Amino acid sequence: xxxxxxxxxxxxxxxxxxxxxxxxxxxxxxxxxxxxxxxxxxxxxxxxxxxxxxxxxxxxxxxxxxxxxxxxxxxxxxxxxxxxxxxxxxxxxxxxxxxxxxxxxxxxxxxxxxxxxxxxxx
Numbered sequence: 001x002x003x004x005x006x007x008x009x010x011x012x013x014x015x016x017x018x019x020x021x022x023x024x025x026x027x028x029x030x031x032x033x034x035x036x037x038x039x040x041x042x043x044x045x046x047x048x049x050x051x052x053x054x055x056x057x058x059x060x061x062x063x064x065x066x067x068x069x070x071x072x073x074x075x076x077x078x079x080x081x082x083x084x085x086x087x088x089x090x091x092x093x094x095x096x097x098x099x100x101x102x103x104x105x106x107x108x109x110x111x112x113x114x115x116x117x118x119x120x121x122x
Contacts, residue, residue: 002037002121003036003121004036004112004120009040009041011023011073012044014072015049016048021073021093022057022068024082024088026083027089027117032051033053035052035053036051038051046105047100047106048096050098050100051095051098053092055107056092058088058090061089115122
């Protein structure tokens with residue numbers, strides 16, 4: 001199954017150049033997801049690519065940072081701010097990413113409005 005994730009453009013771009021190998025989330029999918037379609041949020045507001053999910057890591061925040069810091073694409077300060085008041089968090093390990101040559105319109109291609117976090121796709 002696929003999911004559409006809203007990701008800030010600067011982080012989405014880091015995914016597609018191979019710098020950011022983990023996408024962090026405070027909450028995660030309830031269904032088994034094998035592929036993620038990336039919606040770059042404002043100001044881009046377009047679907048810009050996709051990646052496969054290698055695994056989803058769930059740990060306490062300290063351990064999660066130790067496991068992912070070398071390929072997080074963010075610094076520890078930002079990581080801690082993102083997970084503030086959370087004991088545990090998720091990291092989606094990215095593999096086989098592909099940036100689209102031509103970005104797609106979310107409404108036209110998927111019939112969706114931008115999700116706050118994610119939406120399931122067929």
